[in-house]
Amino acid sequence: MAPGPWWRIGWRNLGRNRRRTLITAAGLAFGYLAVVLLVGWMEGLTAEMIESGTSTLSGQLQVHDLDYRPERKIYDTIGGRDGADVDRLLGEVAADPAIEAAAARVFGGGLVSSGEATTAGVLVGIDPARERRVSNLLRALTAGQPPEPGTNEILIGSEMARQLDVDIGDEIILVVPAADGSMGNDLYTVSGIFRSGLAELDASYAMMPIESLQTLVVLDPNRIHEIAASTVDPWLAPEAADRIRARLEPLGLGIEVEPWTRLRPEMLDYAQLAQAWNWVIIVIVFGIAIFGVLNTMLMATYERRREFAVMLALGTSPLAVARTVLAEALSLGVLSLVAGAIITFPVMIWFHNSPPDLSFLYGDYTFFGALIRPRLRVEYSLEMWLLTGIALLLTAIIASLYPAIRSARVPPADTLSGL
């Protein structure tokens, strides 16, 4: 059956008072822009928090001995005191399709001294070539260069350098408890200084070639504390961890494979909270819009009481009259959605690719232990665009229910009296 005249009437009625239609459609379209942009910013902030929080040092996924966390004892290396085939482990982790790169690490903790100054430090033994693809610290150098393998070079944070009053080429002394119960100590040359922006890292962390730290803390070359990995997408880390755990299980090493969602549950909680806020934003913005549309539709339908009475007299059922009003509202919603999309997507592309930099207002800040740059970066979310579009159409329809019911209840005899 061909569509009745009611859709035509609903659609064309939008053109009867174009200014009113344009104002209402503009309100809904800007509501769409506001929601998509706000949600995009929330998602952008969340994405930056996760990226920064996982990429600065921790990586998106880590492999440890089952007993290593949370105490992080120096002798709880992967594979226990016998150690493991590190190259094979790295190969198995990197073989997962979601993994971008993997790097082995050794940790130690002790005193870092220079002259009269001494500070506590966390020492990280790294393979600089691999580490560069897993974390960002080696890219945050403010001076010098990463430590060369096979040397006694060390990379320290800018705050540690300030506290120790050292610069590139200066020597520092490390005194650390070793895995065999002895105290390891040696002289190291500062090859580089990094500045991550995170106070804890810049004041306490130092990085050196992995074999150099293994020597210092008396660990064999096959004994490491951690394999850290980066993923192509942070949200793929949980599934990748499951696959890698299953892949490594036959080796019988007694290891844990944990994604960032378990290593940094507070970040996951925030991401989930942000998603819940997306709905709050939708409800608030379109909740306000409902009253604007309701006002417009009430005025429009009141002006058309006689038209509805004629339609009822000609044999239109009250339900069909209501349908005409709802068709008009839905047409208005579609028009607004198209207008909203036209103004929203260029703004989204701009804010995604060249987010306005607000560093002239305030500097970097930390959020859940992640360094956030003051930029209005937005993330694309097709799902939220669609849901916001549906919310816009529902707003138009819900706002028109009452006017539609009133229109269907127009008393034709009284209204047509004297026509």
Next chain:
Amino acid sequence: MSGGRPLTVLRDINLEIEARSAVAIVGPSGSGKTTLLALLAGLDLPTAGSVTLDGQLLNDLTEDERATLRAEKVGFVFQSFQLIPTLTALENVLVPIELQARAAKHDGSEPERRARELLARVGLADREHHYPAQLSGGEQQRVGLARAFANRPKILMADEPTGNLDADTGGTVIDLMVRLNQEEGTTLLLVTHDTQLASKAHRIVRLSGGAVVEDRRVSAP
């Protein structure tokens, strides 16, 4: 209700209208002419008594059933034309046909052909794509006539169809309505002050104070 008190608009009306006859309901303003027309069309229901339309007791029908009955059997002509402003002349004429098709749960046969034919019969073949605002009053009422006959109604109800037209245009509309009424074999029920129009009817019913004060047969249908 008027001023919080019940108001009796019609009383003791006992009227039977023969099929294919033309009946004019006349009387002064406030005599209940339009209310009677609304009751006969099922737009309203009487608080007492009953109305039967083409053998169907309207009192027993729901609002939707009465709407369906009107779509199938009743045509309307209004004093102020009352075309739907967002539809073209052709689309306005199509409305009752589409409603009838829906009521009968099937598509009408060639509804556009029927609508075009009616517009041609009222002399508006070249104005079918014009909107009401682009038509003169007389043209709008001719579209109203075409719309009223579109669903081949058994009864045509016209409420002051020439009330908003000048004498010449009103005369043209009257002639058209009478001619179409004869050609289509429709029962015509006219509410009018226009004596020229009333004179075209077979029977004149005069109301006063809500009661029939005269029921005069002028000619045979």
